[in-house]
Amino acid sequence: MQREYTARRIEVEGIVQGVGFRPFVYQLAIFHNLKGEVLNTSAGVSIHVEGIHENIESFSRDLSDKKPLLARVTSVSNYPEKLKNFADFSIIKSKIMELRSALISPDVSICDDCIKELFAPQDRRFQYPFINCTNCGPRYTIIGDIPYDRPNTSMKNFRMCAKCQAEYDDPGNRRFHAQPNACHDCGPSLTLYDNNRKMIDDKNTVATAAGLLKQGLIVAIKGLGGFHLAADAENDKAVYTLRKKKLREEKPFAIMSFDMERIKRFAVVEPDEEILLSSYRRPIVLLKKKEPNSLSLEVSPRNKYFGTMLPYTPLHYLLLRHDFTALVMTSGNRSEEPISIDNEDAFNRFSDIADFYLTHNRDIYLRSDDSITKRTAGATRFIRRSRGYVPEPVFLSRKIDPVLACGAEMKNTICITRDNKAFLSQHIGDLENLSTLDFFELTIRHMKRILDVDPEIVACDLHPDYLSTKYALSLKNVKVVRVQHHHAHIAGCMAENMAEGPVIGLSFDGTGYGEDGKIWGGEILIAEKQRFTRAAHISYIPMPGSVAAIREPWRMAASYLYDAFGEEIWGLDLPVLKEKSEDKIRFIIGMITKKINSPETSSLGRLFDGISAILGIRQHVCFEGQAAMELEMLSEENSGGKYDYEWISDDNVYKILTAPIIKGVVSDLHNGITPSVIGGKFHGTVICLYTELCKMIRKDTDIEQIALSGGAFQNSILLSGMIKSLEENRFKVYSHKFVPSNDGGISLGQAMIAGTDI
Numbered sequence: 001m002q003r004e005y006t007a008r009r010i011e012v013e014g015i016v017q018g019v020g021f022r023p024f025v026y027q028l029a030i031f032h033n034l035k036g037e038v039l040n041t042s043a044g045v046s047i048h049v050e051g052i053h054e055n056i057e058s059f060s061r062d063l064s065d066k067k068p069l070l071a072r073v074t075s076v077s078n079y080p081e082k083l084k085n086f087a088d089f090s091i092i093k094s095k096i097m098e099l100r101s102a103l104i105s106p107d108v109s110i111c112d113d114c115i116k117e118l119f120a121p122q123d124r125r126f127q128y129p130f131i132n133c134t135n136c137g138p139r140y141t142i143i144g145d146i147p148y149d150r151p152n153t154s155m156k157n158f159r160m161c162a163k164c165q166a167e168y169d170d171p172g173n174r175r176f177h178a179q180p181n182a183c184h185d186c187g188p189s190l191t192l193y194d195n196n197r198k199m200i201d202d203k204n205t206v207a208t209a210a211g212l213l214k215q216g217l218i219v220a221i222k223g224l225g226g227f228h229l230a231a232d233a234e235n236d237k238a239v240y241t242l243r244k245k246k247l248r249e250e251k252p253f254a255i256m257s258f259d260m261e262r263i264k265r266f267a268v269v270e271p272d273e274e275i276l277l278s279s280y281r282r283p284i285v286l287l288k289k290k291e292p293n294s295l296s297l298e299v300s301p302r303n304k305y306f307g308t309m310l311p312y313t314p315l316h317y318l319l320l321r322h323d324f325t326a327l328v329m330t331s332g333n334r335s336e337e338p339i340s341i342d343n344e345d346a347f348n349r350f351s352d353i354a355d356f357y358l359t360h361n362r363d364i365y366l367r368s369d370d371s372i373t374k375r376t377a378g379a380t381r382f383i384r385r386s387r388g389y390v391p392e393p394v395f396l397s398r399k400i401d402p403v404l405a406c407g408a409e410m411k412n413t414i415c416i417t418r419d420n421k422a423f424l425s426q427h428i429g430d431l432e433n434l435s436t437l438d439f440f441e442l443t444i445r446h447m448k449r450i451l452d453v454d455p456e457i458v459a460c461d462l463h464p465d466y467l468s469t470k471y472a473l474s475l476k477n478v479k480v481v482r483v484q485h486h487h488a489h490i491a492g493c494m495a496e497n498m499a500e501g502p503v504i505g506l507s508f509d510g511t512g513y514g515e516d517g518k519i520w521g522g523e524i525l526i527a528e529k530q531r532f533t534r535a536a537h538i539s540y541i542p543m544p545g546s547v548a549a550i551r552e553p554w555r556m557a558a559s560y561l562y563d564a565f566g567e568e569i570w571g572l573d574l575p576v577l578k579e580k581s582e583d584k585i586r587f588i589i590g591m592i593t594k595k596i597n598s599p600e601t602s603s604l605g606r607l608f609d610g611i612s613a614i615l616g617i618r619q620h621v622c623f624e625g626q627a628a629m630e631l632e633m634l635s636e637e638n639s640g641g642k643y644d645y646e647w648i649s650d651d652n653v654y655k656i657l658t659a660p661i662i663k664g665v666v667s668d669l670h671n672g673i674t675p676s677v678i679g680g681k682f683h684g685t686v687i688c689l690y691t692e693l694c695k696m697i698r699k700d701t702d703i704e705q706i707a708l709s710g711g712a713f714q715n716s717i718l719l720s721g722m723i724k725s726l727e728e729n730r731f732k733v734y735s736h737k738f739v740p741s742n743d744g745g746i747s748l749g750q751a752m753i754a755g756t757d758i
Contacts, residue, residue, distance in 0.1 A: 004053045007036075007081040012063060012073060013044040015103045015392065017148040019070035020134035021045055022091050023176040028066070032059040035086035040094035040147040042452070044103075050086055070105055070135060070280065072392070074421075091171060094147045103421075104140055104148060104450060106388050107224050107368065109282040109312035111136035113174060118314050119321075124163070129206065129315040130188045130362065134178040136280070140391055140426075141225045141364050142180065146450055150179045154363035161186035188362035190315070195355055197347055206315070209358045210322035218242050220332055220346055220354035224313050225368030225387045225426075226339035227332025227346050229353060234325055239298040242328060245353040247335050249622040252300035254284050254307040254370060256329040258320035265325060266293035267306050272375050281388030282312035283371040294325055304633050307372060312388075315360075331369050336432055338439040341367045366446055367439065368426040377720040382740040384411070386426040391447070393421035394738050394748060397498040400755035402455040404444065406468040407747035408485065409461070410511075410624065411740070412436075414444055415747035417755055418453050422495065422748055424739060431467040440468070459483050459754035461746075463513035481754035485512030485746065486520055489709035490527040492749030493741075497734040501528030503705040504535070504697055504731075506690060506722070508712035509742070510550065510605030510625065519543065521603025521710070522656065524693060526701060529756045535700075536647070536654035536693050538607060540600035544591040549606070552620050553627040554580055556606050557613035558588045559598075561666075564659035572666060575616030604686070604712050607658060611682055614665060615675040625711065631679050632715045639680025645689040654693055661685055680717075687721040695729060707734045709749075711742035 012021070017040050025038045025047055034051035049056055064073050110118070114131045117123040125131045132138070145152040160168060164183055167175040175181045182188060192200040192209055202208045209219055213230060216238040221228045229246065231238040233255050243249065257263045260274060267287035269277070277285050286305040300306050309329070311317045320327060332346065333339045340346045341364040346357060368390065372383040382389075398420060405415040412428040425443045429436045448454055459481045460472035472480050483491075489512075490505030505525040514520040515534075522538035542559050543549040549556050557576045561569050569577070569585075577585060591598050608628035612618045617634060618627035643664030646657045661682070668678050698704060706726055713719045719735065726733045739745035 005051065005083070006053050006056065007048065007050040007083045008056050009079040009081045010047040010049065010060060010063070011044065011077040011079070012047065012075070013103070014074035015070070015072040015105050016045045017146070018105050018139050018179060020068040020176075021071050023134065023171050024068050024071075025063070026089060026091055026171040028059055028062055029089040032056075032062075034059055035089050037086065037090050037092050039092045040149065042146055048081060048084070048086075050083055068135070070108060072103070074103070074395075091177070094149050103393065104143060104146065104391055106281070106390055106392055107138050107140050108136050108280045108388065109310075110314050110317065111280070114314065115317060118317060125183050127206075127318060128184050128187070129190055129313075129318055130180070130182055130360070131314045132178060132180050133174045134176060135174070137178070137180050138224055141366050141368050142362070143450065144365050146452075148179060153179050154365055155180050155182070157363070158182055158187050188360050190358060190360050193347075193357040193359065195351065200356075205358070206318045207322065209356065210319055210324075212356050213324070213327065214322070217355040218245070218353060220350045220357045221315070221319075221329075222343065222346070222359045223315065224364075225370075226341045226364060227350075228329040229332050229350065231328045232324060233295045233299050233328050236296040236298060239296040239328055242330070242353070243298060246330070248330075250301050250626065251623040252303050252305070252307055253328045253330045254309065254372075255295070255299060255326040256309050256311060256316060256320065257326045258311065258317070258324065260310070262325055263287070263308055263310075264290075266290055266295050267308055270375065276373060276375065276380060277308070277310050281371070282310055283373045283388055284309045286372070286374040286383075299328060302630055302633065309370065336430055337435050338429055339367045339369055366426070366443070374716070376716045377723050377735070379735075379737050381714070381719075381736060382738075382744070383714060383742070384427045384744060385413075385424065385740055390426040391423050391450075393423045394496050396420045396422055396495060396752070397500070400752070401457055402453050403457045403459055403751040403755040404448075404455040405459040405747040405750035405754065406461075406472045407750070408743040409463070409466040409468065411742050411744040412440060412468060413744050413747050414440065414447070415751045416447050416451055416453055416455065417751050418451055422751055423447060423451060424745075424748060427744060437467050437471075441471070457481060457754050459750035461485055461488070461513065461750070462515070483750045483753050484515055484532070486523045486525060486710070487527060487532045488746045488749035488753065489741075490525055490532070490707050490749065491529050491752045492739060492745045493707040493709040493734055493736055494527070494529060495748055495752040496736065496738045497707075499705060499707065499734050502701070502703055503527055503707045503734070504694055504701075504703050505532070505707045505709065506694075507710045508604040508718075509710035510603055510712075514602075519599055519601035519603060521601060521605050522607065523602065524654070524690070524697065526697070526703065527707070529752050534653055535697050536656065537602040538604060539655045539657050540602055541606070541658060542592045542595070542598035543601050543606065544588045544598045546597050546599055550609070550621070553609035553613040554619040555588055556610035558585055559592055560607070560610040560658055560662050561614065562589050562592060564662040564666075573670060574614060574666065576613050576619065579616075579619060608712070611665060611679070614662070615669070615678060617675060625714075628712070628715065632683075632717055634676050635679030635683055635717060636676045637680060637683075637717055639677045639684065641681050642685040642688050643681060645685060647689075647693065654696070656689065656693075683717045683721065686718065687725050690722065691725045691729060694726065694731065698731075704730070705732045705734065709736060709741050709745070713741040
């Protein structure tokens, strides 16, 4: 019996360009004895196969089941075709179509095969700092347009030599159609400069740079998504000097080590953390410090964690093999500015910071900071989602209208939706200056182009003074949807978990513009993607000095203490009242009573700040969230006990009174209880009172789903404890795993709200 010979067209969508998918298809077709062709299109990969029906069926199944490591197949569509009687199977030139929907791979770390070649003296790419193949290397940061072919990348300036071209053209080679393919003879190269822009003529540039770092000097290093500022992490003077020059007083520095063995010298590494560190995404992972350790105290002062990563480029490997325990590898930027990606820009911006510059001549089209993660409550949580993850989409439960969401002011990201996918940008930063705003607008233009989407719906925050809001309102011929900050937080959590509302949303952070014009941040919302009602919040407390109260938590301490004790405040024996003069405290209380520059807040973040200051932990902050973070670092988990708490019902809204908690904290301090025990007890109190409120709201509404979002949930004690307590009380709890709980994830929620029919 003769078996049927037939033809089929197969359209594959997903991350299937720049990840070795076409050579995989080629090898698979040969294995199944099929003829035809495969090509990249603006929508993904298109395949025409001819052969025995059973072989085509097996081939189709293997497309998804045996795909390359970096590929992500989101759909496979099959269509009958006419036989064209192909003589063989081939890979042909890409085709540009009207519909441009191909997904682009993130930048990924150097693979094991390339590492072996990098350190093999007999290999022609021995110690080549830009070695890569189809399975590794730059993607998103070098692409200018789709499809992902060399002419559309910053590698277009480097013409491949005969040997590299032969690899590129050979379907059986690991570098077949690897767009950044290059070698010593034809690819990008390194150059070392001193602070006067004089080129250091040295055959072993990397070894020279390593020697400079060993001497305690600071080197600006151009990497994959931008510059790092590097220093020897064991050298106190070098790290202190970097802090002083970069004007980064106490915020922890990221560090990089050559391998896991070196990381385990200074940090405790759990199995799940080791997997995360070693993954091809290579994020920074927050690891608990091992004491004692050899790293400078200046790397991560007053913190239990080191932000640690493994090398992800060949240059990193070549540099770190020079017997460093770790290098500080902090983002190459000035405070509050975007990371530098251009050589000339780096020379100008770091002239008073860097002693030397290790640069290269491959352009970076789009900057991308290192991603920051932490393992909490059994899952990986993002603090910053950027290199290694962007531009992979968040998949939604259904298609929504194309939306551009402009994000918030702090930790800004933007989001563009297309069909059932939400594309969040890399970390943009705090929109507080012109350079960050320029990066914000560049990112929007770039993502619109590579996604081929020009949304007519634009979402932004309610806050009238945010630069992202002003940008949205400046656009012509679009529908602008203004979204309340905390509703966006909860909608984002619902979106990534594909949860349908309503949910009880716990939205905890430092600052968000409320519908009543006040500052929210300790909210319980009854939320759906289209709407919300406010069910509970912390009772309003004045913020004397407004923004100054964020920078100086002692002001919030005075506000909470005055609210709890009134004029009895002067009889309290507290560190915060001893450190500040009576005149200063009276001035602050005068601002509160006279309502001068003292906006009201319901923020849980400000309550954490106030407790931190009352305990004498932190009176002034050098970076956002420092007081609350140091309170968490000091606090004993599961210290037992809780403070009295109380709420009142006012117009069907529960209002949490802070005075009972403040009085309990002060009483414990007067009784000699240590701040670490008090901090643990305070965390437990917050968990307990919000759990009780959720139980009451469940009685009122029958809602058993809870979504947790907001920057306060970066606190591991709070997040773990809240999930545990709520689940013990039979709630279904949703939390963030794909986007940050902080404002870096808020654009996703804005997009969901604006793109959902009301």
